[in-house]
Amino acid sequence: MIHSGRVDVRTGVGSYPVFVGHGVARVLPGLVAERAASGRFALISDSNVSPLHGERLAEACRVSGLDPTLLSFPAGEASKTRGRWMTLTDEMLEAGLGRDSCVVAVGGGVTTDLGGFVASTYLRGIPVIQVPTSYLAMVDASVGGKTGVDVAAGKNLVGTFHPPAAVVADTELLRTLPERNRREGLVEAVKHGAVLDEGHFEAIERRCDDLLRADPDTASDVVLASIRIKADVVSKDEFEGGFRHVLNFGHTIGHALEAASEYRLGHGSAVGLGMITEAAIGERVGVTAPGTRDRLKRALDRLIDPAPPGLTLERTVAYLGQDKKVRRGRPRYVLLACVGETSRGVAWTHDVPDEVAHRALREVLDAA
Amino acid sequence: MIHSGRVDVRTGVGSYPVFVGHGVARVLPGLVAERAASGRFALISDSNVSPLHGERLAEACRVSGLDPTLLSFPAGEASKTRGRWMTLTDEMLEAGLGRDSCVVAVGGGVTTDLGGFVASTYLRGIPVIQVPTSYLAMVDASVGGKTGVDVAAGKNLVGTFHPPAAVVADTELLRTLPERNRREGLVEAVKHGAVLDEGHFEAIERRCDDLLRADPDTASDVVLASIRIKADVVSKDEFEGGFRHVLNFGHTIGHALEAASEYRLGHGSAVGLGMITEAAIGERVGVTAPGTRDRLKRALDRLIDPAPPGLTLERTVAYLGQDKKVRRGRPRYVLLACVGETSRGVAWTHDVPDEVAHRALREVLDAA
Numbered sequence: 001m002i003h004s005g006r007v008d009v010r011t012g013v014g015s016y017p018v019f020v021g022h023g024v025a026r027v028l029p030g031l032v033a034e035r036a037a038s039g040r041f042a043l044i045s046d047s048n049v050s051p052l053h054g055e056r057l058a059e060a061c062r063v064s065g066l067d068p069t070l071l072s073f074p075a076g077e078a079s080k081t082r083g084r085w086m087t088l089t090d091e092m093l094e095a096g097l098g099r100d101s102c103v104v105a106v107g108g109g110v111t112t113d114l115g116g117f118v119a120s121t122y123l124r125g126i127p128v129i130q131v132p133t134s135y136l137a138m139v140d141a142s143v144g145g146k147t148g149v150d151v152a153a154g155k156n157l158v159g160t161f162h163p164p165a166a167v168v169a170d171t172e173l174l175r176t177l178p179e180r181n182r183r184e185g186l187v188e189a190v191k192h193g194a195v196l197d198e199g200h201f202e203a204i205e206r207r208c209d210d211l212l213r214a215d216p217d218t219a220s221d222v223v224l225a226s227i228r229i230k231a232d233v234v235s236k237d238e239f240e241g242g243f244r245h246v247l248n249f250g251h252t253i254g255h256a257l258e259a260a261s262e263y264r265l266g267h268g269s270a271v272g273l274g275m276i277t278e279a280a281i282g283e284r285v286g287v288t289a290p291g292t293r294d295r296l297k298r299a300l301d302r303l304i305d306p307a308p309p310g311l312t313l314e315r316t317v318a319y320l321g322q323d324k325k326v327r328r329g330r331p332r333y334v335l336l337a338c339v340g341e342t343s344r345g346v347a348w349t350h351d352v353p354d355e356v357a358h359r360a361l362r363e364v365l366d367a368a
Numbered sequence: 369m370i371h372s373g374r375v376d377v378r379t380g381v382g383s384y385p386v387f388v389g390h391g392v393a394r395v396l397p398g399l400v401a402e403r404a405a406s407g408r409f410a411l412i413s414d415s416n417v418s419p420l421h422g423e424r425l426a427e428a429c430r431v432s433g434l435d436p437t438l439l440s441f442p443a444g445e446a447s448k449t450r451g452r453w454m455t456l457t458d459e460m461l462e463a464g465l466g467r468d469s470c471v472v473a474v475g476g477g478v479t480t481d482l483g484g485f486v487a488s489t490y491l492r493g494i495p496v497i498q499v500p501t502s503y504l505a506m507v508d509a510s511v512g513g514k515t516g517v518d519v520a521a522g523k524n525l526v527g528t529f530h531p532p533a534a535v536v537a538d539t540e541l542l543r544t545l546p547e548r549n550r551r552e553g554l555v556e557a558v559k560h561g562a563v564l565d566e567g568h569f570e571a572i573e574r575r576c577d578d579l580l581r582a583d584p585d586t587a588s589d590v591v592l593a594s595i596r597i598k599a600d601v602v603s604k605d606e607f608e609g610g611f612r613h614v615l616n617f618g619h620t621i622g623h624a625l626e627a628a629s630e631y632r633l634g635h636g637s638a639v640g641l642g643m644i645t646e647a648a649i650g651e652r653v654g655v656t657a658p659g660t661r662d663r664l665k666r667a668l669d670r671l672i673d674p675a676p677p678g679l680t681l682e683r684t685v686a687y688l689g690q691d692k693k694v695r696r697g698r699p700r701y702v703l704l705a706c707v708g709e710t711s712r713g714v715a716w717t718h719d720v721p722d723e724v725a726h727r728a729l730r731e732v733l734d735a736a
Contacts, residue, residue, distance in 0.1 A: 013380040082454055093521040121489070124516060124527045125607075148492060153461040159492045160528060239493075 003217035022216035029064035046075035109141035116147030120162030127165035135185025139226040184268025198340030250275030256319040272304035280360035282335035371585040390584035397432035414443040477509035484515030488530030495533035503553025507594040552636025566708030618643030640672035648728035650703035
């Protein structure tokens, strides 16, 4: 079995390559040279990742004759703001980076979202090469072209669609990932299986131990399979008009839980609880096969944290109307037909009676 | 002769219509209804244009059953900032506008650039309908999809390419335009003639009196012709890879003059002086036909202000290296072959010896 590979993601105006595997970061200097005619680029990473990987990758590029400008910001979701976007932009202007430069974003989802947003608005858009260092960023954030920052009114409410020039998912970099991030990141991989590929769902369950210790070959297989699923979805629906909604499974409830917990609940755990709740909703309205909720719960139990005390139904419901998927004021839900298959609904989403959603949510919160 | 029309501008992912003519603003409610499923939209205009046109257009939409949120900001280039972009974004979030809404930007280039940037980053991008109210915005800013704001390091250094959903250029709205704005805006129309269409260049010279008093039918003819030229260029080169550079004729010098004057010199006057200077440069290096500079000067003299006292060669040269067109640290120039034809050069730009550029600039500044 070959534990690495390349996926080409089609976009409206072309395509970009995603390199996956143990050690594939060696392709980075070549990619930068190809995308940045000046050889100059900003390497953006956070205060945790910069000493672990950022500086080393910058040095590898320097040895290849390139000219990196290393930019760093304090680690954490609190940095994913318009203010930080301004600071990074101004640092790049100060360094004199022109249109013939590019951005290389090395890190988790905060870095790929923020770095992508910086690149998408710098001189009206320069290329970004995404180098995800977490499961979450590899299987989710770095593919699909979504960029963004958080504002007081909610997460990711400001941003752009800016497809990367290339994605380099080197599973060797996962070894430095804290245990909680490994667990939570794998939730999005489980989601890919749940909505579209039962075999992938089962493979993650079966190989969960190896994944949690970040065995590079197992990680490569699973990341590659997940990226193939996501790439297929975003190729078919780049700007989230319909089919791409399937990737929001678990997210209508998940985003509300995350916000209601004041982000003490991690994204993966929130989405995991959201998937379980939305399976329960689907079973209640007769869209989802009975037993799906329990099957999801078994697969996710090792990966997610329980809901923190004090996270009540009332608090969560208050955030349910604020999702970007809201249409005419009603939250919309992605519902499974069964594990591996999503119900079509209207544009792959469903309008569900509030009392059904609230009852399912109360059950899940009580059980947690 | 028919004094109105529609131009369809092709983009990488589709096309958008540009409506030009006396009274065409009547199509606005229909366009909004088509683009914003919720019927809700933000109508953005500045403190001058809002009472003149913004409120009236919002009311016309309200009568058609739509639900406008009127947003206004202080008139002037000083509002074209990231701070104002944040405020407008937050006001739209506060109003609860979702992905099924849109932005209608009513005003000059500041409004169309700022409103377009807000739309391009709101919930990762919602449609913008541009309603330009100045010659400059009609023939230049509203077509082509460029959006942006100014930062301390320079103008338009932060922004996106976000093609409008539609453009409504109602020449009736030009009647409220101050005399200086009429003059300066027409410079960009002269530029379209200078780079690609001698007949258009001559028509503007011939009908200059009627254009300066904003006669709606004359304005419609000239705006329509200019938009056809620009639409043809951006259809061929959406992201400014090559041919679109021809639209930067006059702008390498023009942007430097504008910045060196601390923006006391208006954009049109700066570009006009830039066109004359770049024609002089072209004649000196043997690319541009002799006499072109004088011909441009005759056509532009009625439209542009002279360079303000204190605008020296030394000050201007200091800003010459800071243009987005800079490659590997050298400014690039678009040079005419003659009126109506641009020299191909390398990607439609030329590298010119500094001493030639500086001598031509000194002559033009001395003559001004």
